[in-house]
Amino acid sequence: MKRLRRLEEYLFRFLMGLSLVIVLGSLMLILGTMLWRGLPSLSLAMLTQVPKGGYYLGEEGGILNAIVGSLCLAGGATLLALLLSLPVAIYLHTYAGCSRAAHLVRLAMDVLWGIPSIVYGAFAFTIMLWIGLRASLLGGIIALACLELPIIVRGMDEAFRLIPSALSEASYALGATRFETATRILLRQATAGLLTAVLLAFGRGIGDAASVLFTAGYTDRLPDSLLRPVASLPLAVFFQLGTPFPAVQQRAYAAGLVLTVIVLTLSVVARWLSRRLMHHVVR
Amino acid sequence: MGDRPHIEVQGLSVWYGGQQALKDVSVAFPAHGITAVIGPSGCGKTTLLRSMNRLLETSGEVRISGRVLLDGTDIYAPKVDVTEIRTRIGLLASKPFPLPMSIYDNVLYGPRIHGLCRRDNADATVERYLRAADLWEEVRDRLQSPAHALSTGQQQRLCLARALAVEPEVLLCDEPTAALDPISAQRIEDLLRGLKRHMTIILVTHILRQARRLADFVVFLWLGELVEAGPAEQVFNNPCNERTRAYLMGDIG
Ligand SMILES: Nc1ncnc2c1ncn2[C@@H]1O[C@H](COP(=O)(O)OP(=O)(O)OP(=O)(O)O)[C@@H](O)[C@H]1O
Numbered sequence: 087m088k089r090l091r092r093l094e095e096y097l098f099r100f101l102m103g104l105s106l107v108i109v110l111g112s113l114m115l116i117l118g119t120m121l122w123r124g125l126p127s128l129s130l131a132m133l134t135q136v137p138k139g140g141y142y143l144g145e146e147g148g149i150l151n152a153i154v155g156s157l158c159l160a161g162g163a164t165l166l167a168l169l170l171s172l173p174v175a176i177y178l179h180t181y182a183g184c185s186r187a188a189h190l191v192r193l194a195m196d197v198l199w200g201i202p203s204i205v206y207g208a209f210a211f212t213i214m215l216w217i218g219l220r221a222s223l224l225g226g227i228i229a230l231a232c233l234e235l236p237i238i239v240r241g242m243d244e245a246f247r248l249i250p251s252a253l254s255e256a257s258y259a260l261g262a263t264r265f266e267t268a269t270r271i272l273l274r275q276a277t278a279g280l281l282t283a284v285l286l287a288f289g290r291g292i293g294d295a296a297s298v299l300f301t302a303g304y305t306d307r308l309p310d311s312l313l314r315p316v317a318s319l320p321l322a323v324f325f326q327l328g329t330p331f332p333a334v335q336q337r338a339y340a341a342g343l344v345l346t347v348i349v350l351t352l353s354v355v356a357r358w359l360s361r362r363l364m365h366h367v368v369r
Numbered sequence: 370m371g372d373r374p375h376i377e378v379q380g381l382s383v384w385y386g387g388q389q390a391l392k393d394v395s396v397a398f399p400a401h402g403i404t405a406v407i408g409p410s411g412c413g414k415t416t417l418l419r420s421m422n423r424l425l426e427t428s429g430e431v432r433i434s435g436r437v438l439l440d441g442t443d444i445y446a447p448k449v450d451v452t453e454i455r456t457r458i459g460l461l462a463s464k465p466f467p468l469p470m471s472i473y474d475n476v477l478y479g480p481r482i483h484g485l486c487r488r489d490n491a492d493a494t495v496e497r498y499l500r501a502a503d504l505w506e507e508v509r510d511r512l513q514s515p516a517h518a519l520s521t522g523q524q525q526r527l528c529l530a531r532a533l534a535v536e537p538e539v540l541l542c543d544e545p546t547a548a549l550d551p552i553s554a555q556r557i558e559d560l561l562r563g564l565k566r567h568m569t570i571i572l573v574t575h576i577l578r579q580a581r582r583l584a585d586f587v588v589f590l591w592l593g594e595l596v597e598a599g600p601a602e603q604v605f606n607n608p609c610n611e612r613t614r615a616y617l618m619g620d621i622g
Pocket residue numbers: 385386388389390408409410411412413414415416417428575
């Protein structure tokens with residue numbers, strides 16, 4: 087009996103170690119591949135120049151078009167999604183509570199979260215056809231915002247739910263309205279959670295290829311108008327890796343590396359920022 | 370008692386989902402002085418208290434019937450502005466919850482949302498109410514530091530200052546010393562004793578000795594029903610009801 091329990095304990099420890107190795111190992115493998123293939127092709131020119139020599143198959147130049155394009159797309163989409171989802175999240179928490187309507191909205195958000203991004207792309211494309219908008223920065227922003235909306239709403243909803251109800255009650259008991267309580271207490275208390283939600287959404291947005299495929303198009307130029315096509319890093323990887331030219335493929339690896347670095351930097355900044363913002367938060 | 374009650378509860382019943390927490394409670398709370406609400410755990414003390422500033426309705430599935438009159442007007446009447454009710458009836462909860470901001474901003478939270486705080490009298494307001502809650506000397510040098518950095522006892526006094534800053538006529542206290550050490554509890558008791566001269570205090574407590582020390586009137590609840598209410602002297606020394614007597618003797622509860 088005693089030996090059996092020891093064996094059980096041993097086996098369990100082994101399994102936990104194994105899963106840890108698998109998780110960390112695959113992360114290392116991905117990062118390693120990106121570095122190994124991307125680092126040699128990463129140069130100053132790659133980061134500061136747009137591709138030269140005819141459409142995106144030219145061999146000279148860099149990926150600045152895709153870097154700036156992706157930042158504009160994901161930045162714009164995150165801003166738009168944030169503006170739309172903040173009222174929804176506040177409504178869910180302070181006004182709807184656990185009513186049927188709130189339940190339905192949460193369910194809808196979960197379903198939306200699970201929808202593949204190519205479907206968002208197609209959806210946004212249909213709308214663009216209706217309103218006569220061609221593949222453009224604006225189109226891409228709309229598609230990505232749809233993709234990011236459920237992520238931000240659910241993330242904020244969870245952040246609000248972690249707040250003890252006694253804190254809102256303390257505000258209500260002083261004669262505050264729901265709106266005052268939401269804007270002056272809840273937003274402040276949930277800042278770290280809100281920031282995490284926003285950055286999660288930004289990361290998903292900047293890394294997504296399928297939803298910008300039809301909606302944002304691709305170009306060698308830097309973005310200069312909301313109504314013109316823009317390049318993006320995921321599509322830079324997708325198009326350029328598919329060409330038979332090693333010099334063009336190199337740009338794909340560099341783009342992949344840059345994308346990874348952007349997302350990693352963001353999560354580090356987010357952590358630092360949320361610690362700063364937690365100054366007044368009640369724990 | 371003589372004059373008109375400040376708060377009068379009439380036929381109040383409260384259900385959480387299917388479970389009834391208060392059963393047809395009718396009781397009057399006289400103006401000024403401290404009324405202690407006592408009774409065993411789960412008898413509905415908190416429920417009664419939260420019905421009086423309409424905080425009950427913020428928590429999930431609650432059904433309320435009956436009336437609660439504040440100076441003769443029903444606070445559950447359809448046209449009543451609930452924020453005004455909550456401004457006139459303050460609350461001191463059992464566990465202090467400072468708002469996520471500085472000590473200074475905590476005190477001004479109420480005055481600011483009610484537009485009572487002018488730029489030139491803000492400092493004076495903060496000082497006045499921190500003094501009223503006997504906290505000024507301890508925090509005068511760190512008014513801008515986060516409120517949650519205070520000790521629990523100090524936090525509770527900050528919550529009192531915050532409640533007083535909107536100038537309520539009634540102060541509801543739900544076991545305000547439950548989370549505190551004896552010295553901090555003593556200070557809160559002293560403050561309440563001082564405040565009762567110009568406000569009506571309703572104090573929920575499960576500490577009978579605290580009720581004896583502070584109360585002018587006593588309300589005894591038992592399983593959601595009102596058993597006895599009257600002047601402290603009479604209820605403690607000469608209770609009319611058998612159950613009150615047994616509870617005070619420590620036989621039930
Ligand atoms: N939010 C709630 N949901 C469901 N039932 C509740 C809720 N709050 C209280 N109750 C129930 O209502 C009854 C009265 O609760 P209440 O909190 O008023 O008691 P209390 O006298 O304050 O007790 P204590 O001395 O332990 O604080 C209890 O049976 C309790 O289980």
